[in-house]
Amino acid sequence: xxxxxxxxxxxxxxxxxxxxxxxxxxxxxxxxxxxxxxxxxxxxxxxxxxxxxxxxxxxxxxxxxxxxxxxxxxxxxxxxxxxxxxxxxxxxxxxxxxxxxxxxxxxxxxxxxxxxxxxxxxxxxxxxxxxxxxxxxxxxxxxxxxxxxxxxxxxxxxxxxxxxxxxxxxxxxxxxxxxxxxxxxxxxxxxxxxxxxxxxxxxxxxxxxxxxxxxxxxxxxxxxxxxxxxxxxxxxxxxxxxxxxxxxxxxxxxxxxxxxxxxx
Amino acid sequence: xxxxxxxxxxxxxxxxxxxxxxxxxxxxxxxxxxxxxxxxxxxxxxxxxxxxxxxxxxxxxxxxxxxxxxxxxxxxxxxxxxxxxxxxxxxxxxxxxxxxxxxxxxxxxxxxxxxxxxxxxxxxxxxxxxxxxxxxxxxxxxxxxxxxxxxxxxxxxxxxxxxxxxxxxxxxxxxxxxxxxxxxxxxxxxxxxxxxxxxxxxxxxxxxxxxxxxxxxxxxxxxxxxxxxxxxxxxxxxxxxxxxxxxxxxxxxxx
Numbered sequence: 001x002x003x004x005x006x007x008x009x010x011x012x013x014x015x016x017x018x019x020x021x022x023x024x025x026x027x028x029x030x031x032x033x034x035x036x037x038x039x040x041x042x043x044x045x046x047x048x049x050x051x052x053x054x055x056x057x058x059x060x061x062x063x064x065x066x067x068x069x070x071x072x073x074x075x076x077x078x079x080x081x082x083x084x085x086x087x088x089x090x091x092x093x094x095x096x097x098x099x100x101x102x103x104x105x106x107x108x109x110x111x112x113x114x115x116x117x118x119x120x121x122x123x124x125x126x127x128x129x130x131x132x133x134x135x136x137x138x139x140x141x142x143x144x145x146x147x148x149x150x151x152x153x154x155x156x157x158x159x160x161x162x163x164x165x166x167x168x169x170x171x172x173x174x175x176x177x178x179x180x181x182x183x184x185x186x187x188x189x190x191x192x193x194x195x196x197x198x199x200x201x202x203x204x205x206x207x208x209x210x211x212x213x214x215x216x217x218x219x220x221x222x223x224x225x226x227x228x229x230x231x232x233x234x235x236x237x238x239x240x241x242x243x244x245x246x247x248x249x250x251x252x253x254x255x256x257x258x259x260x261x262x263x264x
Numbered sequence: 265x266x267x268x269x270x271x272x273x274x275x276x277x278x279x280x281x282x283x284x285x286x287x288x289x290x291x292x293x294x295x296x297x298x299x300x301x302x303x304x305x306x307x308x309x310x311x312x313x314x315x316x317x318x319x320x321x322x323x324x325x326x327x328x329x330x331x332x333x334x335x336x337x338x339x340x341x342x343x344x345x346x347x348x349x350x351x352x353x354x355x356x357x358x359x360x361x362x363x364x365x366x367x368x369x370x371x372x373x374x375x376x377x378x379x380x381x382x383x384x385x386x387x388x389x390x391x392x393x394x395x396x397x398x399x400x401x402x403x404x405x406x407x408x409x410x411x412x413x414x415x416x417x418x419x420x421x422x423x424x425x426x427x428x429x430x431x432x433x434x435x436x437x438x439x440x441x442x443x444x445x446x447x448x449x450x451x452x453x454x455x456x457x458x459x460x461x462x463x464x465x466x467x468x469x470x471x472x473x474x475x476x477x478x479x480x481x482x483x484x485x486x487x488x489x490x491x492x493x494x495x496x497x498x499x500x501x502x503x504x505x506x507x508x509x510x511x512x513x514x515x516x517x518x519x
Contacts, residue, residue, distance in 0.1 A: 055420045075422045087413045091435050091513040103431070104421045134513060154421075 041211030080156035331391025343403025406437030
């Protein structure tokens with residue numbers, strides 16, 4: 001099976017005043033089409049660098065990034081992105097914000113079709129009636145919902161999410177997790193999610209990759225054994241709790257803290 | 265209190281109060297009009313020189329506006345260069361600060377010498393020189409502090425630099441731009457009047473002020489200052505109106 005996203009031995013360093021700072025070291029990853037991959041790891045381990053490499057905003061020093069069977073050499077319109085900061089344009093209405101990528105990317109969609117799709121997506125994420133509002137009139141969670149709509153309006157085959165729920169309160173975050181499942185059920189996409197939240201990774205993803213400390217490689221890959229759409233209650237099942245324990249253990253290893261044997 | 269009264273009624277009341285206090289102070293201390301003319305001294309002067317006031321105000325106004333327009337074009341261009349290029353920013357800042365630190369009153373005679381007789385051009389030039397600095401600085405800061413995510417959402421889709429500038433950087437910088445423009449408006453008036461007073465060719469409110477000085481007509485001088493203030497307020501509110509149209513989104517609903 002061809003992979004939608006594939007990283008082959010990616011190594012990257014930032015040039016700083018005090019010499020090169022290696023962030024990724026021989027990182028390899030495979031993400032199947034329409035699957036959801038979450039990447040977790042200690043702070044500053046190069047997770048955001050990873051999103052910039054996959055989106056083509058940066059090129060790796062060594063190794064290759066492949067999307068849909070093509071080597072990535074620069075930005076490409078088949079990618080959608082959302083960040084922790086929803087970065088909505090304050091001078092545009094919510095609807096106009098969602099439509100922004102269609103002004104850049106050539107699609108077979110007409111203006112009217114694009115607008116109908118935007119309205120549909122906004123309704124799906126619970127923003128019906130807010131199309132004409134300005135971002136400053138919306139709460140943080142609502143802005144992030146609009147940002148998610150914008151990231152998929154042009155039907156990207158790869159969606160890259162860099163901690164989009166990181167700045168939200170716990171309840172809003174859980175709401176948005178469910179929204180993500182709704183969106184995926186509506187139209188499948190391949191997703192790479194960067195997160196700090198282990199519960200989020202288990203709830204959303206099909207596979208969770210734990211990165212080691214800097215310079216990062218894939219230290220552990222966990223296949224999430226909860227298929228398809230799940231409910232928040234599933235997070236408290238024995239299966240989920242066991243997976244969370246494995247991830248926690250791996251993060252501690254990545255942080256260089258040796259977990260105590262038999263610790264509760 | 266309704267909004268209209270707050271925006272129009274309150275400023276008028278405040279201006280009226282200041283004029284009343286001014287009148288009372290001059291009366292109370294029995295100040296002779298060569299020390300301080302009172303508002304009631306100004307009215308006959310406005311009437312006596314009404315044609316001169318109209319002509320001179322127009323001359324001052326159009327030359328200020330042209331100087332300001334040049335400052336907007338040049339300042340925005342310079343700000344863009346400094347905003348996008350780190351080298352240009354580091355290299356140009358000290359030059360720009362140095363240039364701005366030179367008192368423009370000292371530049372007036374030099375300019376008047378270089379372009380002898382070109383009074384309109386000289387006046388516009390000084391108005392321009394004094395007012396482009398805040399515009400250039402604010403545009404460059406607005407562009408250079410654009411959060412990288414704003415650029416990335418479009419860059420990740422393969423948008424060109426120009427598209428990113430046009431769709432994101434430019435509109436996002438507009439509130440800073442208009443803030444600077446409000447400062448530049450009043451500066452431009454100073455520039456125009458410097459030229460009109462120091463190198464008078466019988467044109468503009470500055471020249472009218474100077475003729476008041478020569479003929480020891482102190483109420484006329486105060487009347488000119490009053491007129492300048494009024495023109496400054498007028499142009500300021502034109503900028504406010506433009507800001508409301510182009511950057512109204514930056515204004516939050518009042519609480």
